[in-house]
Amino acid sequence: MATPDFVLALREHIGHDLLWMSGVTAIVLDAERRRTLVVRRADTGDWTPVTGIIDPGEQPARAAVREVAEEAALTVRPLRLIEVRTLPETTYANGDRAQYLDLCFVLEHLDGDPRPADGENTEARWADLDDLPPMPGRFREQIALALEDRPEAVFRA
Template identity: 70%
Template sequence: MATPEFVLALRERIGHAPLWMSGVTAIVLDADRRRMLAVRRADNGAWTPVTGIIDPGEEPAVAAEREVLEEAGVRCRALRLIDVRTVGPVTYPNGDVAEYLDLCFLCEHEDGDPHPADGENTEARWFPIDAPPPMNERFTEMLTIALAGRPEARFRR
């Protein structure tokens, strides 16, 4: 599902006005930490880790695991929070504006072969961590943070 029902309901009331939302990014590594999961977005063709919006009342780590299953058909387990940041504002083609509090989780693959499972992506596959797909600076930085192995989450001041 591209846009959650609760967002569509809000948009009926506020139109294109800026909306503050909580989101997740899932850096999914295989058990050996030699490969990362990435998806190619259907809307712009960019390679990214799995991302998504947290549903109302949903635990963020559960949202990360759910988004990976929905988008890439892969079961994973969120291991720890690695990064907290704001993203945006983002203006979508239909004129909607949003800003996000993004919580990035390091996740470990549990089961399943990646495939574009819900129409949001055209590809889903593993990449060697030393040869990731071309990604924007934010996602490249998140992968670097995930691979650094530090126990604490990173945040900006």
């Protein structure tokens, strides 16, 4: 996974210390709402929705759109924020520590066929909602929220 330049610059000052980051999860649904976009991460091999870090000054919904374009070559439109949660602390193989505030959006597919576009993923494809590949539990929870069509976001305790 490519590390953004602003994170590399921060790491020059703080080393491996804990870094608080804002990120997005993008739940992309097809027009019929029968499939969702999934990618296989190059770093872990896990199937997940597209995720990414919000750049400084970037609007979160715009970050979700950008990440989907960069990682899966799709044009999408954000529909709504569906969840806000703090993720557990992560320690990367190089010793860097980070913790993420995750803003999860549901997005509508407008154009394109999924493909791994930037090297962060080895596969990108549509998955039937009733036959998702194995993936970490939080992503299944977020996909379920996207399908509920609730107008308000869920704020995890």
